[in-house]
Amino acid sequence: MFRWHRGDPGDPAELLSAFLAGNGLPVRNLGRTADKKKTIGDGTICGAALYVSADAGCVMIGAELGAPSPVPGIPDVYAVVYQHNSKSPEKSGAGVDRSDGWRLGPWRESWTRDEHARAVSAVRESIGRGDVYQVNVVGHASAAYCGDPGPALRRVAALPGARYGGVLGGDGWALATASPETLVEVRDGRVITRPIKGTRPATPEGLRELLGSAKERAEHVMIVDLERNDLARLPGTGPVAVDELFAVRQWCGLWQAESVVSAPLAGEVGLADLLRAVCPGGSVTGAPKLAALSRIAALEPVGRGVSMGALGWIGHDHLDLGLSIRTVAVDGSRVHAWAGGGITADSDPIAEVDEAAAKAGPLRAALAS
Secondary structure (H helix, E strand, C coil): CEEECCCCCCCHHHHHHHHHHHCCCCCCCCCCCCCCCCCCCCCCEEEEEEEECHHHHHHHHCCCCCCCCCCCCCCCEEEEEEECCCCCCCCCCCCCCCCCCCEEEEEEECCCHHHHHHHHHHHHHHHHHCCCCEEEEEEEEEEEEECCCHHHHHHHHCCCCCCEEEEEEECCEEEEEEECCEEEEEECCEEEEECEEEEEECCHHHHHHHHHCHHHHHHHHHHHHHHHHHHHCCCCECCCEEEEEEEEEEECCEEEEEEEEEEEECCCCCHHHHHHHHCCCHHHCEECHHHHHHHHHHHCCCCCCCCCCEEEEEECCEEEEEECCCEEEECCCEEEEEEEEEECCCCCHHHHHHHHHHHHHHHHHHHHC
């Protein structure tokens, strides 16, 4: 098991790579695939669950850090190596003490609707000055709870439309994600990212609005260009292609626009370089990335915690990390959730506040159910 917290010494990308390489995973050359003829028996390493926070991504690229995480007990980088085992695993809790009688208290927001709207207006002013082109603004909320959070977290992970649905836990903490978005995937000789930008209610009218919105399309294309640039700067990749542009998918009552950007692996690509290229994810930062992260650090009153990071799996023949949007966390006493959206020059502050609330709604409903 590997842990790294914000404030710990060393480069988390290199430290993580060294740990995983020491356990036999091909992180120095992600294009190298396992010998599929090799006999796999009990005790051999099959892969690792991996989580990287947005703060860790900022450290990896030398970006400005924002407010501290509201869940400081959760590591900013966490990896658990798994072995093949022919025996059925014993059932366990979600990383926190188990008890009966789940109850969720009222939500406490990190900012009011007016404060959120003023942050959107501040981003628009930054865009008007030419400091940035787009900034993703994220709010946080928490609620006290009692009882066993495990079933509630599993309800979150099972929300419809989740490409990355799961629960990861440690000592006294757990997180659950229902993310629909691929931060980065390496498989069959290609590196792939699937940025999502643009949201409307999943109704016929919402679909027409999303497809007809010049603002949403411009915001989306801007992030696609950022992701293209991220992959193009990655050593060991060939020409970058946009395989699909502004395709509309559904997540839990919402339409969302997704594109697919990929490049072939033309040489050796290591995990550390890959993480530095894509973290934190462009669709939850903005453009240019470093300038957007500086505005985020100045505007958001509460840290992003487990949200807006990376969460997934690395094996011998592939890597697949989801962007940890639609993600919640529990510590010993409170449950935490985050939601936000991308701000452009044409953003309406109140509409952006409402969009963030729409994204948070299914998470809160699943937790309270």
